[in-house]
Amino acid sequence: MAGAPLAEHAPAAGHDEGHHDVRPVRKTAMWVFLGSECVFFGAMISTFLLYRSNTNGGIGSEIFDIPFTSASSFVLLMSSLTMVLAHGAYYGGDLRQARVWLAATALLGTTFLAGQIFEFSEFIHQGLTLTSSPFGSAFYMLTGFHGAHVAVxxxxxxxxxxxxxxxxxxxxxxxxxxxxxxxxxxxxxxWIVIFTVVYLLQQP
Amino acid sequence: MAERAHPTPGMYWLIAAVLAVITAAEIAVPQISAFDGAPRVLLLIGLGALKFGAVVAFFMHLRFDKPLYRNLFLVGLFGAIPIFTVVLLTFTAF
Amino acid sequence: MALMADTQRTLSPGPRGVWGWLTTVDHKRIGLLYAVTAALFFFIGGVEALLVRMQLFQPNGEVLSSDAYNQLFTMHGLTMVFLVIMPIAAAFTNYFLPILVGARDVAFPRLNAFSYWLFLFSGLLVYSSFLVGGAPDGAWVGYAPLSTQLEEVVRMDFWTVGLQLLGVASIASSANFIATVFTMRAPGMTMLRMPVFVWMALVVAFLLIFSLPAVGIGLFQLFIDRNFGGLFYAAEAGADPLLWQHLFWVFGHPEVYVLILPAMGIVSEVLPVFSRKPLFGYPFIVFSGAAIGFIGFGVWSHHMFTSGMGPIAEAGFGVATMIIAVPTGVKIFNWIGTTWGGRIRFSTPMLFSLGFIAMFVIGGLSGVTHSVIPADTQQHDTYYVVAHFHYVLFGGAVFGYVAGVYYWFPKWTGRLLDESLGKLHFWLALIGFNLTFGPMHILGLNGQPRRTYRYGENLGWDFWNQIATIGAFIILVSFLVFAWNIISSHFLRRGRPAGRDPWDGRTLEWTIESPPPVHNFDEVPQVHALDEFWHRKYAEDDEGRAVRMPDVTGGAVTVETDSGGDGDAHGDIHMPSPSYYPALASAGLVTMGAGFVYLPWGWLAVGVGAVISMWAFFGWSLEPITREH
Known part of the structure; x- marks a missing residue:
């Protein structure tokens, strides 16, 4: 890593004649947004839990391929490592290395998405769709919205x-x-929560 | 309160290794019949919570950053959990 | 002087005319946009209410078809909640929150503009439904499975999509306000020196940001059920439609406090000024406001007592509902304590604030009767409930916001509203309001159901319905007086010039010019106390009476600095530059929304809208906040 972090420039009390430190301002907003997202995903996870056995006489959680999902979960988990390494490199001023880690993170994210597309097409092929049961609706909505977040x-x-x-x-x-x-x-x-609640806990 | 120093890359790799070990344990737990039933559920929830906490504390720097950020996030998290627990309970328990 | 001229150029308010308003990122102009838009929607929502009242004027009314009636009461509720009260609260928050904490703007000026345009365009999207086959007609709560099964496929999609987009706008502005309060306060402005209005706006921002996602998910589920064959609310497939009620009210009950808390904040600003006393028990008012917000997340199921949740859940939510009356009562007593022994001036803002307290007490008490479950079972979905929430939302919230308009209008325009017309407005509104909604208590207890299109002759409901309709027209007259007052004072320039501090105010907004300059403060104020401006104007004598300090005249002294400075500070002020990206981004999102209403061929509009908003967001993120001049 290239040296110590750059010197802290003293943040004034919020704003200093127009030149205020944007760092705490933006991070505050981001954390508020993430707190809000907890409720967003909380509502979908509860919907899934409510409908976890409402299979309408069709396919239920036995369809999950735990080894496959474990692998893709691991891919996403490791993308967090590359992400934080990218940030660390930026913070330390090593732009070249940061770029490599950024690309690696995007690549791991894309791999996860590809795995999800494969999983969805496999499930649909076997007969579990958005319209086959409340279980199906809840499953596709939760994992789909998560996938949309990954895509963004x-x-x-x-x-x-x-x-x-x-x-x-x-x-x-x-x-x-x-x-x-x-x-x-x-x-x-x-995804850590989804992997536990939707996949691991629903195993027979 | 100023931000404390960020962890080093070595620390990040260590956390990632711990996360990998926990994930392996998560996959193993359902295979072990001794844990069937309530222990399995508790173990899986506990392991998931560990992973969740490690990513939030270290990768998201919540341990090192301003307490404001931690509070904002925890209000959302610990607000959502009891509310939706009660929602689910009204369907089944009462 | 050369430096001053330079400053003038740096701080120009940006382009004039329509383009100037479209691209503005000034929190004050955005606040005014919110206010004007809310006023227009208030007129529309009022007309809808009057049509409903005309239909109910006598038994077997013939004014409206049942179909039109369903659309009108649905749109009345949706309009008043999402397009009137929330935006008027946003108007006050936008305009005054930064000034009251001593900041020059909100944390994210362009995001702020984005919130406004998204609100406006979403409102127009919902209202465009009247032109293309009918408005949403499944009530503003949109209970499933009614809302998933209505015949006219398109109508309720206007509602699901419109509400979703309005929610996005609210979440963006809430994050903005939270960041502003936590990171942009002036030096010395500690949390417990913030005016109560700022505190209430902060609580509201938290309520919105943590409650809107719940209904957002519910709306997505309804949309999926309606358009893609999802089974979230399909009882025939084993789903439980009650889930919708939970997701809706997990949002919907905090929403009630979203509507009322800013009004409480305004009243808490007005009462001390017109009683010439500090607010009684400031920390109690602040913390009970926060407690209301907190407990407000735990009472949602009291809207569902008749849904068969079981006795334990019902008892729990009943008790929680009783508990939430306690912090509310604390506030009422503190307000009364504020006026007690004060030298009260009965100016119009004060009259509306006192009206607020009285009407809100009535509405609050009828609300407590709902927490008694056997009584609630009787009252559920009757006009008693309609009476209750109009007492808290009209007699409460709207009176509070009207007090805010009279109080802050001079700061907005530099001119005072006419006091005689204001008093006429108040008394007409108070009488009309009580004539309209008072009788609804009786009608409800006599069994008149809510949302019914007609009632029979022999039910004994004729008289009180007629009184209610007459009252509604008195309210109309009172608000026409209000409109005339605004037109005459501002547009015809008949209002008395206000100066900086017309009310002998206590807070920072009265230290600056009316209307304020684009950068609000020439120099960022140094804050030493709650009621900062009051303490600059008054000292206490030996007996604790306020004595005006001799060298301070009506707010001419704005900041305490060594004024020997050469104005360096002025030259350093950089306000954000105007930007058209926020309006463009929201136009793109609403285009996508319109496409989703008209699936499947609407996918085209979804694609076009997505491209537009992506373009706008990229342009936005690459555009420097302040461009070089």
């Missing part, structure tokens, strides 16, 4: 990567990368 994250990471090629984004010790990172880790911890 991949999009953000891709933009970060492209911007970093032009040397942009280095403002304020990679604050933007840090914010995208917070979002990315949150998407990861939501």
């Amino acid at each position: 994250g991949v999009l953000l990471l891709g933009s970060m990567f492209l911007l970093s090629l032009g040397g942009r984004l280095y403002d304020d010790r990679g604050l933007n990368v840090e914010l995208v990172g917070l979002y990315w880790h949150f998407v990861d911890i939501v």
Whole structure:
């Protein structure tokens, strides 16, 4: 890692004649947003728990392929590592290495999404669809919305990567990368909950 | 309160290794018939919570950052959990 | 002087005319946009209510078809909650929250503009339904499975999509306000020196940010059921439609406090000024406001006592509902304590604030009767409930916001509203309001169901329904007086010039010009106390009476700094530049929303809208906040 973090510039009390430190402002908003997302996913997870055995006489949780999902969960989990390494590299001023980790994170995220698409098509092929039962509706909505969050994250990471090629984004010790990172880790911890609640706990 | 120093990359790799070990344990627990029933559920929830906490505390820097961020997030998290627990209980328990 | 001219250029309010308003990121202009838009929707929602009242004027009414009636009461509820009271609260919060904490703008000025445009466009989207085959007609609560099964497929989709987008706008502005309060306060402005209005706005922001996602999920589920064959609320497939009621009221009950708390904040600002006394028990008012917000998340099921949840859940939620009356009562007593022994001036803002307290007490008490479950079972879905929530939301919230308009209008426009017309407005509104909604208690206890289109002749409901309809028209007259007052004072320039501090105010907004300059404060104020401005104007004598300090005149002294400075500070003020990306981004999102209403061929509009909003968001994120001049 290239040296110690850059010197802290003393944040004034919120704002200092127009030049206020945007760091705490943006991070506060991001954390508020993530708190709000807890309720968002909480509502979907409870819907799934309510309907976990409402299979309408069709396919239920026995359809899950635990080894496969474990592998894709692990991929997403490790993308959190690469994400935090990217942020650390930015923070330390090593832009080149940060770029590598950003690309790795986006790649791992894409791999996870590909796994989810494969899983969905497999399930639909076997007869579990959005319209086959309340269980199906709840399952596809929860994992689908999570997948949409991952897709947005991949999009953000891709933009970060492209911007970093032009040397942009280095403002304020990679604050933007840090914010995208917070979002990315949150998407990861939501999957940790989904993996436990939806997959592992529903095994017979 | 100023932000405390961030962890080093070595620390991140260590956390990732711990996460990997916990994930392996999560996959193993349902295979062990001695844990069937309530112990399995409790173990899986506990292991999941460990992973959740590790990512939040270290990768999201919540351990090192301003307490404000932690509070904002925990209000959402610990607000959502009891509310939705009660919602689910009204369907079944009462 | 050259430096001053330079400052003027840096701080120009941006382009004029329509383009200026479309691209503004100034929290004050956005606040005014919210206010004007809410006023227009208030007129529309009022007309809808009057049509409903005309239909009910006599038995077997013939004014409306049942279909039109269903659309009108649905749109009346949706309009008044989401397009009137929430935005008027947002108007006050936008305009005054930054000023009251001594900031030059909100934390994210462009996000703020985005919230406004998304609100406006979503409101227009919902209202466009009248032009294309009918408005939503499944009540503002949209209970499943009625809302998933209504014949006219498109109508309720306007409601699901419109509410979803309005929710996004509210979440964005709430995150904005929270970040502003936590990170942008002036030096010395500790949390417990913040005016009560700021505190209430903060609690409201938290309520919205943690409750809206629940109904957001419910709305997605309804939408999936209606359009993609989902089975979330399909009882025939083993699903439980009661889930919708939970998701809706987990949001819907905090929402009630979202509507009332800012009004309580305004009243808490008005009462001390017009009683010439500090607010009695400031920390109690603040913490009971926060307690209301907190407990407000634990009482949602009292809207569902007749849904068969079982005795334990019902008892629990009944008790929680009784408990939430306690912090509310604490506030009432503190307000009364504030006026007690004060030198009261009965100006219009004060009259409306006192009206607020009286009407809110009545509404609060009838609310407590709902927590008694056997009584609630009798009252559920009758006009008694309609009476209750109009006492808290009209006699309560709307009176509070009207007090806010009279109180802060001089700060907005530089001119005072006419006091005689204001008093006429108040008394007409008070009488009309009680004539309209008072009798509904009786009608409800006599069994008149809510949302019924007609009633028979022999039920004994004729007289009170006629009184209620007459009262509704008196309310109309009172608000026409109000509208004339605003037109005459501002647009015809007949209002008395206000100066900086027309009411002998206590808080920071009265230290600056009316209307305030674009950067609010020439120099960021240093705050030493609660009621900062009062303490700059008054000292206490030996007996604790307020004595005006001799060298301070009506707010001419704004900040305590060594004014020998050469104005360096002015030159350093950089306000954010205007941007059209926020309006463009919200236009893109609402285009997507309109597409979702008209699936499947609406996918085209969804795609177009997605491209527009992506373009806008990228442009937004790459555009510097302050462009070089």
